[in-house]
Amino acid sequence: MRLDLKRYFPILDWGRRYTGETLTNDLVAAVIVTIMLIPQSLAYSLLAGLPPEIGLYASVAPLVLYAVFGTSRALAVGPVAVVSLMTGAAIGKLGITDPALMVGAAVTMAFLSGAMLLALGVFRLGFLANFLSHPVIAGFITASGILIAVSQMKHILGVKAGGDTLPEMLEALWHALPATNFWTLGIGLAALAFLFWGRKGLKPLLEKAGLRPKMAGIAAKAGPVAAVIATTGFVALFRLDGADVPIVGDIPRGFPGLKLPGFDLGQWAQMAVPALMLSIIGFVESVSVAQTFAARRRQRINPDQELIALGMSNFGSSLSGGLPVTGGFSRSVVNFDAGAETPAAGAFTAVGIGLAVMFLTPLLYFLPKATLAATIIVAVLSLVDFSILKKTWGYSFADFASVAATIAVTLVMGVEAGVSAGVGISIALHLYKTARPHVAEVGCVPGTEHFRNIRRHDVSTDPSIVTIRVDESLYFANARFLEDYVYDRVVKDKAIRHVVLMCPAVNDIDMSALESLEAINHRLHEMGITLHMSEIKGPVMDRLKKSHFLEEITGKVFLSQFAAMRELTSAPKPEPERAAAE
Known part of the structure; x- marks a missing residue:
């Protein structure tokens, strides 16, 4: 070289x-x-x-x-x-x-x-x-x-x-x-x-x-x-x-x-x-x-x-x-x-x-x-x-x-303490924000293949399908938050038969988050609800293939959310399927 x-x-x-x-x-x-x-x-x-x-x-x-x-x-x-x-x-x-x-x-x-x-x-x-x-x-x-x-x-x-x-x-x-x-x-x-x-x-x-x-x-x-x-x-x-x-x-x-x-x-x-x-x-x-x-x-x-x-x-x-x-x-x-x-x-x-x-x-x-x-x-x-x-x-x-905090600590306690406080607070606030990521329930914008937040846009949805868009990478600090969000959503609505996790913003899934996905899949299956995923990025998909999760998921992994909605809404009745990446 x-x-x-x-x-x-x-x-x-x-x-x-x-x-x-x-x-x-x-x-x-x-x-x-x-x-x-x-x-x-x-x-x-x-x-x-x-x-x-x-x-x-x-x-x-x-x-x-x-x-x-x-x-x-x-x-x-x-x-x-x-x-x-x-x-x-x-x-x-x-x-x-x-x-x-x-x-x-x-x-x-x-x-x-x-x-x-x-x-x-x-x-x-x-x-x-x-x-x-x-x-x-x-x-x-x-x-x-x-x-x-x-x-x-x-x-x-x-x-x-x-x-x-x-x-x-x-x-x-x-x-x-x-x-x-x-x-x-x-x-x-x-x-x-x-x-x-x-x-x-x-x-x-x-x-x-x-x-x-x-x-x-x-x-x-x-x-x-x-x-x-x-x-x-x-x-x-x-x-x-x-x-x-x-x-x-x-x-x-x-x-x-x-x-x-x-x-x-x-x-x-x-x-x-x-x-x-x-x-x-x-x-x-x-x-x-x-x-x-x-x-x-x-x-x-x-x-x-x-x-x-x-x-x-x-x-x-x-x-x-x-x-x-x-x-x-x-x-x-x-x-x-x-x-x-x-x-x-x-x-x-x-x-x-x-x-x-x-x-x-x-x-x-x-x-x-x-x-x-x-x-x-x-x-x-x-x-x-x-x-x-x-x-x-x-x-x-x-x-x-x-x-x-950086200004106050620097003035009152000195320059080293000020820098340390600024870095510490920045990291702590980042962890707090990512531990409670923005998660939105989405629907399809009529006449398009785009999906947006149901609280912000006039969108069409199917009462038997809940699509949850996750706007943050999944790791140990926020894995439990996603579990609680999914469970709280499905227990309120007996008509739900499918849950789709839409992941366009997920750049990483660590081991703790993988275990949470497995727990969500297992618990939803016990409730008669099928778990699907869509729009998973290539590097994340590569890592998931190294685990047993894709073999155990009760639904499918769709290339796009539009493809997921098109298939799930046209199905005669929801039945759990083995995972298949499109």
Whole structure:
């Protein structure tokens, strides 16, 4: 069997068609994304409670590795808000305060995340992410956005305040209010005001200055860079570090060299579950972004290969001393709008970040932490979307319950508990709904061969025949429900001689459901009623043929419900027959 290397190394596919024009477009996009990514990387490292340079380290090797293994042409990989929050929360639960040990824990988290994502990709287990429904993800991201924004208020105020949940954070901020540093507060509020205004007001201003709309839009997204330059210059000019304004301070030049995670099995065990949650959340966010941009260019991505690419990216981040990474929406938007055509744009961005780490870090000494906090707050508030509550309330109470519970638990108990609650409630509600499947008694629509619910349509029926359409796969959780439904229906009507189970929506029948069908067949036979089935799908029929059920059923298995009604209504008198598949 020939190994298809392009499948595992997509660079071998798009790299063959790389041209000079593509190179130019990728380089332009890389320059723009690099400018945007530097303050973001610093900010998200701050969000995780780590030294600022860790975010820069996480923005080099992952981009290069994604360019080799990734299938999205526009996705930009690096630290993102939600993943950084989850990383910080996981490290916080370890009870360590030494910065070096915290960095070591982040490196371990990135390594574990990489290993898990890689394993999921190799074994094609990306479907596990489906257990996080869109409403649950929306609720979690909304709650996380609130937590992130509130957590950054301590940097806006220039105070020390902790807490992992919303009540803890608010209480800590309240007690710390008297210690507010007003220079820091002024800088933070000014940065917030500029960044909020810049989201809508900067682009029109740049267009008036002569920039084309597309370039003005891209330049407007680099607004945080302007805030960084202005506030850094202000603090340096007036030496406000002497007024206790918290600043980034010394950022080491260059890279720390290759780092292996610590092999503390106890720490690994503590971080395994948070790493798995982080991996799945990051994968879902990344794939959603990648699919959005791929659709715009009529391209496709491979989710299983994306798992491998993200796994390798996290390995790269771990070995270079960084924190966990995934595909980010905001930087991917800039990358896409700037004209990036291939993942090589990410590799060029990595070169730009690398040059910044080597030569520009001394310029960031006076960068106030309040500016980074403002950057985070403005970025994450766009993630907060309470409209999902209104949408789900009007459409599905089960989805509303999942969203509301996820938001409430995340805010009150923390991010890990919120994800667990969302997944648990989603699975529990799914089991509840499938345990009580929609079952309808149907009749024939006059003049057609179609059968519809007798309660919704004007249909013709035969008093001696009851046709029950089952709208769910049959398994252990709902098998007894079907038994009770059939028995309750037939005992009320002495005229019934035939029961037909119509199964167009049944995709599976497990062993428990098979035993229930056998019990229904046996009990109906004792009551003088014949059991038939219709419209069984091929794979389900194949499985039934491996059992004795088709030999024991008292009636027939019909290819269509119309054929069943035509034969049963024309029969002179109902007599039990051996099963015969049409």
